Amino acid sequence: MTQQSCGQRWRHRRRWALFAAVAPVLLLSRHPKLSFTATQSTLPLRRSVLVRCQPGTQPSTIDAGLAAKLQAAKERVAQAKEAVKLFRTELCGRSFLSPEINRPLLTEIFITFVPKSAAAMREPILDKALADLIPDMRRDVEALVALVGSMAAARLPHEPAWQLMADVVAKECRAASARQLTAFAWAFATAGEPRQDLWDSLKAAMAGKLAELSPDEQVTFAWSCAEVNQHARDLFGDASAVAAPAASAQMLEAIQALPGEVLTDQVPIRLVPGVLTEEQGQALIRLADDAQLWSQSSRRGARDAEGEDALRTSSSAVLSAPSMFGNPAVQAVRTWASKLLRVPEDFVEALQLVRYRQGQQYSTHVDWGRPQDASLWLGGQRTATALIYLNSLPDGCGGETSFDRLGVTVRPKAGAALVWPNVNASGHPQELVEHRALPVLCDTTKYALNVWIREKALPTYVGRA
């Protein structure tokens, strides 16, 4: 696709003008989120959208309420149009072959279209822009990489665009370099796209090009395939569930040397008090609340030592956004884990908060991964878990962490870390450390923080081409 033909497409001014006139009406009638609020953003066009329609309007102010909704809708339309304009400039107003496609800007543009709720998005304006652009971009692999990477980074919930993209990439990826294939794989894996034709094409295109990849990129490609259950065994084999013995033995030593209570002689499980202050705990919870990160806890890989599915009814929030790593409470936890467990900080996974309301629980499971677990590609096996309780639960309120095979039960105590190894000294995952979170029995909420340590550094590749 050349700059000229892209320009020509957008020169269909009359069609566009007609569409622009109709789109606000379409949006007003079809957009269900008139109460939408803007998220923090660096994109200038989004600053104008800090409009919230107040629920529970008094009868006398119904008109005012409607007017506010109308105003919000108008701003939303203006914002969408502005975003499409920028989108068009970014992808059409330049040579597609430019290596300087502004991915952060593209991502921001997509974020303007992402609904705050988990609902799938239907945006006529974006539909049109993407339907026009994606097929035209088919010969420009680098532009496709930038576009799909931005769609993934923005978590664009727009099925038609993903399907169009999958159609084009499945057909055109033979011409892609190994690095570009990795970028495609990462994006589609992040979006959870399982299409067989797409993954077959990506894997076939990668065969013979593997040597072009850095170790981090190889891991990213292998992880991407495994993440959507399209394991690239021909190219990479299986990930190993057995951790490196040296890393495992060192981890055991570090846990044994921890201060705090020794809970059993069979496996070094320690309860270390005073790891976090209550304020730091609150700051972590606020971080998740403010960014609306809570969602039903994932049950993927949640199995007991025999491989039976676990019941997990809690909510989780992963503090993985790069901006969150700068938060003082996040940093305090990461530094503590790295120092006390004697691993570099990049062995520590993104922190995962867990929240249990009354009646919620996590039944018996292990934290280590099985060979088919895609995450084994990223930093290898989880050698240890540090579970930090962010609040205390009174006696009789349930919520304890229980290791039934070891006869150990621990009541949550604010700021204390329960630390245990997931592998033995030779690196083999341990069944003995199977555990569960007992149901919370009182009308209270339990908060805890999972700090998982991997056997090696987590790769630095984050979908950047």
Ligand SMILES: O=C(O)CCC(=O)C(=O)O
């Ligand atoms: O909440 C607990 O006590 C245990 C949590 C847990 O085991 C997990 O999230 O993997």
Ligand SMILES: [Fe+2]
């Ligand atoms: Fe666990």
